[in-house]
Amino acid sequence: MKERGVLVIVSGFSGAGKGTVMKALMGKYDNYALSISATTRAPRTGEENGREYFFKSVEEFEKMIAQDQLIEYANYVGNYYGTPKAYVESKLDEGKDVILEIELQGAMKVKEKMPDTVLIFITPPTAEELKNRLVGRGTEDEATINARLRRASEEAGYMEKYDYLLINDDLDTCVRELHELIQSEHWKVSRNIDRINFIREDVKIFSEGE
């Protein structure tokens, strides 16, 4: 019985360390595929097209929307972000657990379309730690950081819409917990209906006598 992978959405405040957690998860385990989003925002220093994001022009992005090539898309701080559909579906069929690192608008849209998606919200332990990480990253000016922090305050209102809350205090612990959590999802009864039917048929012999 070839098992389809689990679709996982990881969200969290900017500065929660999602990117670092994802990188460590991918490096440590080989059963994951990280979906690469398309975006119209400008690349940050060090980012490469096709690695962190597919960087698109607004025209290109709107063409993808028109051709229904995205599972979801949203506009966030003036830029489009979206999830290309073909890659996700093919990896799930291969049995890989596919991780989408997207923000909450997108998360809600995917959950609505695909209710067995697992929604995980990653947060630093405190607001102070969140601010320290954003400032420490050193890639954005003060106005952008402040916009992200105000955004965090809005996003906090949606944490209860997620399935799981993970605290990113220690990186190794967070990565291990994330892995165990996703693997445990494979045992959900709703993901094992074929296996249940097999066992049910198999034990029928006992009620029929010998």
Place this chain on the structure above:
Amino acid sequence: MKERGVLVIVSGFSGAGKGTVMKALMGKYDNYALSISATTRAPRTGEENGREYFFKSVEEFEKMIAQDQLIEYANYVGNYYGTPKAYVESKLDEGKDVILEIELQGAMKVKEKMPDTVLIFITPPTAEELKNRLVGRGTEDEATINARLRRASEEAGYMEKYDYLLINDDLDTCVRELHELIQSEHWKVSRNIDRINFIREDVKIFSEGE
């Protein structure tokens, strides 16, 4: 924030190896408490009162029922089985994850009263393996074994009422998976409302300016 433990029910066919899995889980990790059931069935060779079960007379058991000292109780193959309430509540308050090894009638009753209980069904990979384990145990006569196998056929109809299905093929793997699954439950958003409210208050400073 002292966290309350997770209440877990482990059920499964007689012969699924639940007892062995529980023993290994308790031996390997110290964050669990195994609830000891009360029963009116006769002790098997090697079983001790207060270790495997509290062995009770029918009169004693019915007094416990009358005094509301049981979370649930049921009658199974002519004997009473029940879960004493005080022990479970005190261990959950201490932060221990409490495991009830009970059959499905009891499981359904507890889930109804305490909806955040996690229901796990353990099964051997095949019916043949189930029969082999029951016969290999060598503690019961053929009539009892056949009654248990017919019971398994009935029980199979209820597997979908559980939250998780675990295959007990390799003992170590099954124990590890069970542990990871229960620990992951701690991160459920519904179990972290206090923490969410704390973070939400904490990040409010960002929306209020400085």
